Every structure is written in structure tokens, then in C-alpha cells.
Amino acid sequence: MSDVRVAGSGLTAFGHSPERTSRDLFAEATVTAFEESGVPRGDVDALLYGNFMGELSEHQGHHGPLMAEAAGIQAPATRYESACASSGAAVRDAVFRIRNGEDDVVLVGGAERMTNLGTAGATEALAIAADDLWEVRAGMTFPGAYALMAQAYFDEYGGEHEDLAHVAMKNHENALTNEKAQYQSAIEIEDVLEAPPVSEPLGLYDSCPISDGAAATVLVSEEYAEEHDLDAPVSISGTGQGGDRMALHDREYLARSPAAREAGEEAYTDAGIDAADVDVAEVHDCFTIAEVLAIEALDLEPIGEGISAARDERTTADGETPINLSGGLKAKGHPVGATGVSQIAELADLLAGDHPNSEFVDDATTGVAHNAGGTVASATVHVLEVSDR
């Protein structure tokens, strides 16, 4: 079984560019990824591409060949749709293809154009990740779904909005030096607490922004990296995926994410690590409460204690296990289909010492990327390890 190496990545700036098509965004990300990796386009065996709402935002289906064309590659291409975990699911299949020897070089990526829909339109588009009949038609929005989980968490384990505000403040702080981030601005606790409510208890600053952007990563087999003398010290050593009932109300727990736990356990076992080995993580903080649920599901915090992790500085840049040193979805932005691959790109740079925030994890060898779809009816987790340091 071949070891999977991250050869190079590219991200567009995440943010507000309503006029840019997803094919243009993705092309930009791939130009950087090919430059950084040193891999020729002609060596790519497949493109696995994540996108969620292209039909709604661009009247476009069948993204695979369109994006291969945009990237300038002649290879079979497939689109992955798994809501906000679309490109995490693409990474997982890319890992399998390389491990089983089917492919040596896979271009994995994703893009999303969202801001052209406006806030109401994007809210409507995001809602299709929930059960249309039983949730959306009752008026549930995505922020609403996470608000339901936040309220359930407060009722079951305690905590308050101020605890969540510390998550937002931390992630904004982490994004200050990330030139790709949508928000490179610090916020205070009061900003979060006094922001307009979206779905109570969650307000504007508990929510990730609506973003346009793309991400691309060139993954290669260890043999390919050696043959071509690539500088690719980071490997994807573990992959896991979990699933759950589609509607939140059909889940056993309203304030836990079993699909992410399942994905994490599988990825840890696959990599031969346990939670205590994790030095740094990028988790899917589409809302502040989502980061709390994620770090508990990944066993980085006990159930019911993740709520205090940011406030007590266990997950800040100087903390024991820094979470979302990229700024996370909250501050870096969340162009849905790009998010899973952007997490892999940021984490690989953090571990390789190539990230503006690498100084906070200079001894780190093991990182985890957690990508969640819907109200975590889908989750993928990947373990990244750096070999040469």
C-alpha cells in the first residue's frame, strides 16, 4: 500500500467576488498547486472535485470535465457532492486511489461561488443540505439547525453564548496573518455578544461568512514523490468517514456528532494514532458551536467540556492543541465545496513549517482535518503527518 503525499496546494483568496465563475476560481487554485508541487499537468491521473450548490448559483451541473478543462489537464474527472463535506469526501477517494496503486497523481480540489446569490439566496441554497420535507419546509435554516444544537448543548452540558464568543474571537485572531482569509480583523467578545441575532442563541459573529473561493491539492504516491525528487514531507496517513440520519430530529443525540466520532476513530486507527497524538487540528467551524461539537467528537475534549476549550485557552494558538490556526471557516471563510481541501492545504503547510502560524506548532508532527456536511449527517476526517523534521 502506497503512502500518500501532499505535493503542493493552491488556494484563492476566500471572500466576496460575486462576478467570478467557479471555473475561474478553481483554475487559479490549480495554477498555484501545480507551481508549488512541481508536478507536470500531464502526469495527473484523475481529478476529484468537490462542489455543493453549482446548480443553484451557476445553473451548472456536470462539473468534472469543466474543471479538468479549467485546470488544463486531460484526465477523467468526477464531481463529489456531500454538502459542506464535498471535497473532504473527494480527498478520501483520492487517498484510496493512490493507496491501491490505481493512480500515482490525483488532483483533488473544490470551489464554490456563493455571494452572487445574496444572503437570502445563499441561506436558501445552504438549506438544501437538510431534509427538505421535514426540516426546511418547517422553516429550519442552517444557522437555525446549529442553533438548535447549541441550545440543546447548553441545556444538557451547560455553557453560554460567551463561551462560544471565545471560539469566534480565537479564530479571527488566528486569521490575522492568513492572507487568503476573508476576515483578517480581530474581534472582541462584546462584538460577538452584541451582533445581530441570526438564529438565537447564534448571532452574526457565531456564523461563518458566505464566501467565494477555491482550493486545489496535488496528491502523489510516495514512490512518485521519490522518483521525481519532490519536496513533499507531509503524508495523509489516515482517512475516515462517518454518516448519520439526515434530519437532526432523527438523531440519537441533539448535542453530539456521532458521524464525526466514527470518522475520527476510523482515521486514527487507519493512521495508527490516538487522540492524544494530535498536535493541531483544522475543524469544521461553520458556526461557533460546531467547533465545540467537533473537538468533542474527535476526542480532543471530553463530552460536555469542549465548550470551555477556547475560553480557557486550551485551543488557542498558544494552547495545548491549537484549533483552526488558519482562522477556520469562521474567519478564513467557507466556500463550501473548497473547504475540505483547503483544510488539508492549510494543515500540510502548518506541519511543513510553511504557514504564517507554523511558529505555534514548531514541534508538531500530527494534524487532523475534520470536514462536516449538513448537520453532520456526513463527516470526513484525515490525519496528516510530517516525516522529515
Next chain:
Amino acid sequence: MSDDDVQDAGFDEWLDAAEEGKAYCLECPEGHASLPPRRVCPDCGATDLEETVLPDSGEIETFTVTHVPTPAFEEDAPYATAVAAFGPVRLTGQVVGADLETVETGLEVELEITVSETTGERVLGFSPA
């Protein structure tokens, strides 16, 4: 949502039944309950599902007040959405007939099929029991 009068078989019949006070879930021989349209028990794969009438009242397990809605609920906002347990199933619904400040976990509610102020479409709702 479809543009015309075509209904969603299973779902619309359930709303009809709920309007008559006969809301139901589907139960398999193992006692797993789920909501229609459903041919197969999502818990165990059993295919012999029976309609079981839900209790008249349920209890709110979590709730939120939404200020930023989808376009289909533009005129309704702000409104409360809750997850409530009705016997063996939970449902997501809009809380109607109650001041938003009085909605809380543990509140006893009854099913009330209401309509969206924005679209006139039927909406699964809860009103205080």
C-alpha cells in the same frame, strides 16, 4: 419545493392526517419509528412498516428563534423553530400561538398545521398544549 400543485406522496398525506388530529409514524416489528414516505426501516431494514398514531401532545427538546430566514419564510421572521418529541419520534416545527419569549425546552405542545405567511404553503407547527 415544486412549482405547481403536484404533491409529495407520503408527506402531504401525513399533513392531511395531522390536520385531522391523526398524525402518525411508521413502526417496524422491532419498534423503530420513522416518518414517511418510507418503505424500509432506516434502523434495521425491515419492510413491514405499520402506521402508529402519535400522542396528542409532545415536549420541546430544543428550540431557536430565527431572524434570518430563507425567502420562503421572509414574512414570518422572527419565528421560533423547535424539535419536539411525540412519543417514539421527534419532529421539527414552527412554534405558533405563543410569544417567542415563552418558548422553552420542556414546553408541552400539540401539532398544528399552519401556513407560511410568505408563501401560503402548509407548515408543520406546534402550539402550546
